[in-house]
Amino acid sequence: MVGEMDLDAVIEQFRSPLIGALSAWGAAPRDAVDLAQDTFAEGYLSRDRFHGEWSDSGAVGAWLYGIAKNLYRTAQRKATGRGRLVSLASASDVAEASSEEAIEAEEQKAVITAAVAQLEESWRTVLMMRYSDGASLAAIGALLGMSERAVEGRLRRARAALKEQLQNTRSMEARS
Amino acid sequence: MKKQLQLDDAFDGETAELSDELYEALGELRPDPKGFREGVQDRIDAAEANASAVPSAKLNAFARRAAAFFPPVLLGKGAAKLGVGAPVAAKMGTKFLPGLLVFPVVSIIMVFFTLLIGLKTIFTRADGQQRQDRDEANIDTKLWWGRFWLPFALMTVLSFILMFKVPGDAFALLITISTLSFLGVYASLVRAGLATRREVGMRASIAMIWLMGLSLQMASPLQRLDDSIAYGWLVPLFLIIGSTCCAILGKPEAKSNQKGYRWRTPLLLLGGSILVAMVLGLSLAGGKKEATYDDVRAWVASYEAGEDDEDRCYEVPRVERVITNFYAAGEPRFDLKVLRRAAREGLEVAFKTGSFNTLCAASFARLGFLEDADYENFIDEDEVETMLSSRRMISGDHDLPALLAHLHFGSLSYQERHLIADKAIATLDPTRRLANAKDVLWIIHYLDALDLSERVQELEQPAHEILKRLWCRVVSGKEACFTAYPTSAKRDEDGAITETSASSVWGDATSRAVYLMKRLGVPEFLSASDLAALDAYLLGESHQFEGSEITRYHAEAVSARTLLHTMPGWESSRAEEGAIDEFTVKRILEFRVVIAAALLVIFSLLLTLRAPSSTSRDGDPDLLPNVIPWV
Numbered sequence: 122m123v124g125e126m127d128l129d130a131v132i133e134q135f136r137s138p139l140i141g142a143l144s145a146w147g148a149a150p151r152d153a154v155d156l157a158q159d160t161f162a163e164g165y166l167s168r169d170r171f172h173g174e175w176s177d178s179g180a181v182g183a184w185l186y187g188i189a190k191n192l193y194r195t196a197q198r199k200a201t202g203r204g205r206l207v208s209l210a211s212a213s214d215v216a217e218a219s220s221e222e223a224i225e226a227e228e229q230k231a232v233i234t235a236a237v238a239q240l241e242e243s244w245r246t247v248l249m250m251r252y253s254d255g256a257s258l259a260a261i262g263a264l265l266g267m268s269e270r271a272v273e274g275r276l277r278r279a280r281a282a283l284k285e286q287l288q289n290t291r292s293m294e295a296r297s
Numbered sequence: 298m299k300k301q302l303q304l305d306d307a308f309d310g311e312t313a314e315l316s317d318e319l320y321e322a323l324g325e326l327r328p329d330p331k332g333f334r335e336g337v338q339d340r341i342d343a344a345e346a347n348a349s350a351v352p353s354a355k356l357n358a359f360a361r362r363a364a365a366f367f368p369p370v371l372l373g374k375g376a377a378k379l380g381v382g383a384p385v386a387a388k389m390g391t392k393f394l395p396g397l398l399v400f401p402v403v404s405i406i407m408v409f410f411t412l413l414i415g416l417k418t419i420f421t422r423a424d425g426q427q428r429q430d431r432d433e434a435n436i437d438t439k440l441w442w443g444r445f446w447l448p449f450a451l452m453t454v455l456s457f458i459l460m461f462k463v464p465g466d467a468f469a470l471l472i473t474i475s476t477l478s479f480l481g482v483y484a485s486l487v488r489a490g491l492a493t494r495r496e497v498g499m500r501a502s503i504a505m506i507w508l509m510g511l512s513l514q515m516a517s518p519l520q521r522l523d524d525s526i527a528y529g530w531l532v533p534l535f536l537i538i539g540s541t542c543c544a545i546l547g548k549p550e551a552k553s554n555q556k557g558y559r560w561r562t563p564l565l566l567l568g569g570s571i572l573v574a575m576v577l578g579l580s581l582a583g584g585k586k587e588a589t590y591d592d593v594r595a596w597v598a599s600y601e602a603g604e605d606d607e608d609r610c611y612e613v614p615r616v617e618r619v620i621t622n623f624y625a626a627g628e629p630r631f632d633l634k635v636l637r638r639a640a641r642e643g644l645e646v647a648f649k650t651g652s653f654n655t656l657c658a659a660s661f662a663r664l665g666f667l668e669d670a671d672y673e674n675f676i677d678e679d680e681v682e683t684m685l686s687s688r689r690m691i692s693g694d695h696d697l698p699a700l701l702a703h704l705h706f707g708s709l710s711y712q713e714r715h716l717i718a719d720k721a722i723a724t725l726d727p728t729r730r731l732a733n734a735k736d737v738l739w740i741i742h743y744l745d746a747l748d749l750s751e752r753v754q755e756l757e758q759p760a761h762e763i764l765k766r767l768w769c770r771v772v773s774g775k776e777a778c779f780t781a782y783p784t785s786a787k788r789d790e791d792g793a794i795t796e797t798s799a800s801s802v803w804g805d806a807t808s809r810a811v812y813l814m815k816r817l818g819v820p821e822f823l824s825a826s827d828l829a830a831l832d833a834y835l836l837g838e839s840h841q842f843e844g845s846e847i848t849r850y851h852a853e854a855v856s857a858r859t860l861l862h863t864m865p866g867w868e869s870s871r872a873e874e875g876a877i878d879e880f881t882v883k884r885i886l887e888f889r890v891v892i893a894a895a896l897l898v899i900f901s902l903l904l905t906l907r908a909p910s911s912t913s914r915d916g917d918p919d920l921l922p923n924v925i926p927w928v
Contacts, residue, residue, distance in 0.1 A: 140327075150326055
């Protein structure tokens with residue numbers, strides 16, 4: 122380990138892509154946020170076991186990604202017995218709205234999240250990391266162990282796939 | 298106002314409507330940054346506050362890594378909630394060795410635990426907190442099996458290989474090391490204040506109970522070891538005492554006066570005692586004792602060689618081998634009156650019915666059981682002429698009675714005797730696929746009958762080659778013998794035994810081989826330790842079941858062992874063994890399992906005693922940090 126961990130900076134850099142990734146794997150929004158907080162706390166508490174340089178965002182990202190993945194797996198296995206961890210798509214399904222406009226907005230959200238949920242996991246992950254709160258390509262790349270250019274390429278393909286998915290959904294809705 | 302997505306590094310075409318739609322749909326994934334940061338800090342503060350009271354940092358790296366293989370149910374709630382056993386991002390390789398060491402014990406305890414949970418679910422009703430605890434345990438157990446089913450399967454396969462294919466105490470050693478490592482993790486938890494006396498005591502008790510079960514197999518009737526009491530019973534005895542003491546020490550004080558707990562200790566002691574008594578009783582009933590030289594002498598003196606007259610003729614050669622071994626060892630003459638009478642009765646009936654097997658005649662002759670009239674039955678001058686002709690001898694076993702009869706009533710010239718001896722010696726081919734000790738033995742009988750015993754030494758080199766092909770040094774240096782045929786044991790390219798068969802008849806073959814060694818000298822390929830191992834094998838073969846009569850198999854083993862002890866090589870082997878004794882290494886090695894069990898018990902008791910009766914986390918679970926909420 123070289124240098125000191127700047128927790129604020131690490132959280133600022135990786136908060137939104139990590140939450141996006143956790144949600145893409147299947148965690149409900151609230152669980153994804155909780156798990157991301159657990160990830161940062163666990164990372165900080167076990168910072169002595171980090172063998173890279175704190176200035177190397179790629180190493181830090183990969184390390185945090187591993188912690189998050191492990192925590193998610195554990196949570197997922199536990200949830201199998203407890204019925205927790207509702208996915209984003211199903212969480213949106215149960216959302217309630219009052220006004221007509223709000224209902225329409227909720228329906229729109231549901232269509233999009235359902236379309237995202239049907240994407241291949243690698244595309245879903247990169248989309249949710251990016252668009253949950255506008256994470257930088259560099260931060261996403263650091264977590265996924267990819268270059269910015271590779272992230273960009275994957276995002277393009279994911280967007281194209283999502284667009285096609287949405288068009289199919291909307292044309293089916295129009296017909297019905 | 299609708300929020301808009303802000304992208305500092307947007308690529309071409311990215312800032313389209315789709316991006317905003319996505320941003321809008323994923324709104325629930327955008328927590329308040331300040332609140333999020335505070336949530337992280339709360340978790341860290343809680344963990345550090347708890348760590349200052351119960352410093353998990355004191356846990357050494359081994360315990361921390363090994364604990365990753367423990368299910369929360371084995372770690373105790375406090376340690377588990379601190380995340381000691383949780384999967385961490387460390388590379389699997391760093392956990393490999395600690396995991397490998399503790400995994401056998403952890404997995405076996407988990408087998409018991411899973412069965413227990415299953416039985417409790419089926420047969421007991423639980424409400425409220427009990428139900429919640431049971432559900433938690435169920436989930437933890439499922440999780441553990443989900444993660445470790447493959448290592449468990451591999452370990453099971455490895456255990457069977459170690460038990461049945463690897464020489465020595467490899468399996469026992471693995472389990473002992475694993476148990477010590479398992480308790481070592483608890484020692485670390487105790488030092489860090491993360492385990493209570495109850496948690497340590499109960500787990501140490503469980504570990505020793507199943508180790509006791511394992512050790513009971515060593516208490517089964519022993520065939521090869523002198524120290525049967527030490528090997529057989531001290532180990533389970535130590536473990537049951539240790540297990541009971543740990544269970545008592547780990548008993549929660551607050552509950553000690555409750556109805557269920559009041560009876561637990563006496564019941565545990567009673568159950569343990571009944572178990573040991575039952576196994577002890579079974580072992581005594583089915584146990585073995587060594588047949589001694591005096592036992593064999595008494596047996597020969599009263600032996601009637603079976604109940605059937607025909608049987609008696611076949612039985613005499615077998616007893617003759619026992620007696621021959623003893624005589625070759627320089628033992629005084631046996632009282633053969635009973636055997637002689639029985640043998641003669643059998644012989645006379647067999648002659649009358651024409652069922653006498655001439656292969657048995659030589660044995661009768663060597664024991665002096667034949668009279669002049671009997672020899673007349675074996676006269677066959679054509680056969681003797683054939684022996685004296687230039688025709689090659691194939692096997693002389695069947696023709697020996699004719700030669701004995703000829704020598705009894707007449708004589709052979711010096712040249713004739715040597716001619717027959719030459720032809721007999723020429724039959725010996727050590728490279729023959731099924732070459733064995735009998736091939737040498739009948740030639741020796743011929744030479745003895747021809748009064749040419751001095752020529753026996755001409756057989757030394759081929760006989761030693763045959764013995765080398767028959768020698769089978771099996772496992773652990775405790776078992777070594779001669780096989781009936783070279784094909785009785787499969788060997789690899791280095792000559793090491795890979796597979797054996799029909800080992801039940803190797804006692805006979807070994808007895809013959811020992812006799813050959815007495816007549817022809819100990820082959821060079823047999824070291825002092827080989828002789829010691831051979832002695833151990835014969836000692837095992839000389840053990841008879843309690844309450845049963847001695848048989849010729851035991852008698853043969855005792856006779857071969859007596860003969861072995863008269864060989865020059867045996868003295869040097871004893872000297873070597875004695876040298877080891879001086880350094881007490883051998884004794885320590887012999888008692889290694891007992892010593893390991895005693896150390897384990899002492900270690901477990903100290904560990905349980907040193908553990909605090911409660912930890913700072915007890916009774917105040919809400920103060921625990923929720924760093925890893927699912928563990």
